[in-house]
Amino acid sequence: MATIPLDTAPPKAPTALEWIRKNLFNNWYNSLLTIAGVTLVYFALVSIITWAFTSANWRPITVAPLLYLVGQYPREELWRAGLSLLIISLLLGMSWGVWRNYVRLFAIFLGVLFAVLAVFPLDTPTITVPIRLVMAASAGMVFLGYRLGRIKTILGRYVATLWLVAMILIPLVILPGFSNSSVLPKVPTTVWGGLLITMILSVGGIVLSFPFGVLLALGRRSSLPVVKWFSIIFIEIVRGVPLVTILFMFSIILALFLPTEARIDRVVRALMGIVFFSAAYTAENVRGGLQAIPPGQEEAAKALGLKNFQITSLIVLPQALRLVIPTTVGQFISLFKDTTLVYIVGINDLLGIGNAILNLNPEFVRLQMEVYLFIAVIFWIFSYFMSYASLQLEKALGVGKR
């Protein structure tokens, strides 16, 4: 009978000193690099922190925080934006409760951020007590949602449905209102702005471009030549030109191809451009997934007597879409960042509002660094959490591990 020798015990975890020696000073040039790196990081951090707390002037941000959030949205109708925020906070909290890891970090971050914003001292009269209360309530909603999401009977698909309802309700009913309503008077999109527009364009772009992208990907593999060639030409043309040209096409050129009496809202036109552009890229990602599905799957489904539509929707697509989650999330992140380009066609998104504020007051004219850094941080946070969630999802699904 074989006995296990004692010295095969698992190695001990390295002590801090051992770790430092192994990872930072394992030979002479790594030691030099480490010293150079530490010096670089030290001086960079010191100069950035000194700048941020002494010479930087954050007035352009603290003086008008509402502008960054909602633009010129009428202040007497602001409760509608507040209501939307509360709904989204609740849903975010529920998503955290239901899906745990993917949303946890982001939900906690936003909850804490709302709580901080509720009490953050700002010397501007625009931030009134009700606004601070809404912020506090949003923080509460995130945690209330979490408690709700933990209840066993609440399932992922209910939360997903609620998200879908909210995504239709908020940008189409609550925010724009109706022209002959006294409760929800019409608010034209020309006064929407800031993070509100950025969010509507990116969420709208993601939600709408995905189905189009899947259809185009299926179209490209279709056995019908007309559908196939239309898809190929569409995808290749759109992918061959910059997004600016597409946005420009929708904002200016499109009007020349529509009857003179047809006027499309300019935010909708920008959204159309983004969807148009993103769908082509999504299509190519999805095609990659479709190609990875072994033909045996389809043949087996056929042998079982499934119809073409059933084969695609029940056998091929579910497997293909799961494979392309990482690339699709990457595509969504770049879509989110690309929404800044609508500034070029004159829409006041976050970047446009930043520029408007810089021109607002002569004393802000040289404070571009502060404003753009602030905007950069906002984008960074959202993009980072998206890629974080994608990484978690990738791990959970074991993509690339089989």
Add this chain to the structure above:
Amino acid sequence: MLRAEQPSRKIPIWRDERALKVVAQVISSLAILGLLYWLIDNFLVITQQRGMPLTYGFLKEAAGFPIKESFIPYDSTMSFGRAVLVGLINTLVVSAGGILFATLLGFIIGLMRLSSNWLISRIALAYIEFHRNIPLLVLLFLWYFGIFTKLPGVQQSITIPEILYINQRGFYLIWPRLVEGGMIFLAFSLTGVILAVIAWVVLRHIREVRGKETYFGRVSLAILVLVPLMGWFISGSHPVQLDVPILQGYNFQGGLRLTTEFTALLIGLAMYTSAFIAEVIRSGIQAVNKGQIEAAKAVGLNSTQVLMLIIIPQAMRVIIPPLISQYLNLTKNSSLALAIGYQELFAIGKVTINQAGRAIPVFILIMATYLIISLITSLILNIYNKRVQFIER
């Protein structure tokens, strides 16, 4: 009995797959053609109302607008066609420069990311995460408005004496310029490069076939050095002159001047794209199977040979396709120059639309130019992919 049942077994036409396909084809082509017809019909009505013919004759008319920087002679009396060409060249120049710097930087950052030194790897990660999660337009604004418009005036330039002067008007750089007889040197240098490449390919092939050492590396290096050196002496030892920027009155004369717009765009594009390239490089090198390296070592190759003969050729197979698509992205992203005032293809196209009043022809021209650039790139990529495919058995 059987025969009598046969006709009823025949698939009815509404369930016959071939018939259904034809119907689907007809319906989808009708839908597409109908949409196109509707759009074009509307378009024709509008153009008739406004009088904007769909012709390109205006390209020969005088443009009438100035362009701040141009790599070919241009002034506002020249034609619209010339202006668009200037824009195209500006796009190509900034893209080529951006690609060069992005590749260099991307390689460095990618290798740093793979470093066994924890701190160096983390610095590279911070660089990558910073650039990948911020919109390019915001980065360009940070560089241009946040830094470059705040540079000191001409008199207080940031200076490396005789080499580089940086101020609000741009970057003034020492630059070699050919003097008389310089062409001889240039011709010799080019010949040297071509001969060196030929020597490399031929000698290497001979070694591969005969298995005899031909010293292809050293021979071609010698040709690369010696031939231009000959040209240097034949052209009288002074083929190039260093053009040094000199402060005269309120501005610099001489040297190579890069405008702040161009430099901001170049730096912004290069740094943004380098973060993506770094990830491409990292994943390419990590894709090389560890067994390959171990096997190469077991065969007795030294570490340079392992790197040059085993790792790089296999990593390149993975790296090249996404690398080229990053190059294409960079070229397309150069259209954001519009927002910081560097006049490349799209910016000039926009001015041309306003000046000539011909939205559609100009727009088609711009789109077609970008499409041609993309198509050429994907053609090169496809040829490369065919050549390096693994031959599977």
